[in-house]
Amino acid sequence: MKQKRTRWRRVGLPNRYRLVFAGPVGAGKTTAVRALSDVSPVDTDVPISAGSDELGDDEKKTTTVGLDYGAWKPTAELSVALIGVPGQDRFAHAQRYSSMPDARFLLWLRADHADIATDAATWIPRFAGDEHRLVIAVSHCADDALEAARGSLSEVLDRHGIPVDRVIAADARDRDSVERVACVALDLPEKDL
Numbered sequence: 001m002k003q004k005r006t007r008w009r010r011v012g013l014p015n016r017y018r019l020v021f022a023g024p025v026g027a028g029k030t031t032a033v034r035a036l037s038d039v040s041p042v043d044t045d046v047p048i049s050a051g052s053d054e055l056g057d058d059e060k061k062t063t064t065v066g067l068d069y070g071a072w073k074p075t076a077e078l079s080v081a082l083i084g085v086p087g088q089d090r091f092a093h094a095q096r097y098s099s100m101p102d103a104r105f106l107l108w109l110r111a112d113h114a115d116i117a118t119d120a121a122t123w124i125p126r127f128a129g130d131e132h133r134l135v136i137a138v139s140h141c142a143d144d145a146l147e148a149a150r151g152s153l154s155e156v157l158d159r160h161g162i163p164v165d166r167v168i169a170a171d172a173r174d175r176d177s178v179e180r181v182a183c184v185a186l187d188l189p190e191k192d193l
């Protein structure tokens with residue numbers, strides 16, 4: 001006999017968001033999820049394979065093959081699931097994070113990458129239709145390098161209707177810095193935190 005299932009309404013529960021961390025290899029997605037998460041994050045990192053062209057620097061020894069998961073509670077009323085996707089295209093199955101109304105997107109790009117504009121041109125179209133919910137976090141960004149990065153990105157930003165002030169310098173290793181870009185992506189005034 002078919003049983004009627006009780007429908008639970010979400011009453012009095014905190015508002016929930018998903019914040020998706022996307023971008024090329026080594027931009028800092030896993031590091032940023034780790035920095036911001038209030039709980040021990042789950043990651044799916046494996047050691048970088050020797051001789052591969054995965055971008056490694058001295059500090060980076062692993063790469064994400066599935067998803068990163070963390071959780072952040074900026075206020076008593078808000079609960080944010082942190083989801084990092086892999087940078088490598090061979091794990092592209094996990095890059096497609098379906099666009100839902102509660103999703104916001106942080107695209108991480110490296111300022112010290114020779115072709116930050118190409119990285120942006122590759123990744124931004126993956127958020128087609130969601131550009132208004134996208135913030136670009138520029139990592140590995142020296143104090144005076146943000147304007148240069150914004151300049152390099154200006155054409156691709158124009159093409160996708162993204163205002164230049166949505167491009168923000170952020171150090172993925174630093175919680176305050178990640179919090180700042182997360183607040184912009186979630187339209188949260190920082191003073192409320």
Ligand SMILES: Nc1nc2c(ncn2[C@@H]2O[C@H](COP(=O)(O)OP(=O)(O)OP(=O)(O)O)[C@@H](O)[C@H]2O)c(=O)[nH]1
Nearest residue numbers: 025026027028029030031059063064087140171172
């Ligand atoms: N100097 C510097 N290092 C940074 C900054 N942001 C992140 N890093 C370092 O850059 C590396 C980023 O590595 P991950 O977080 O694994 O990068 P990812 O984007 O998750 O890469 P994949 O999972 O391989 O796609 C780490 O070694 C961080 O410590 C920054 O602003 N400055």
Ligand SMILES: [Mg+2]
Nearest residue numbers: 029030063064
């Ligand atoms: Mg990663």
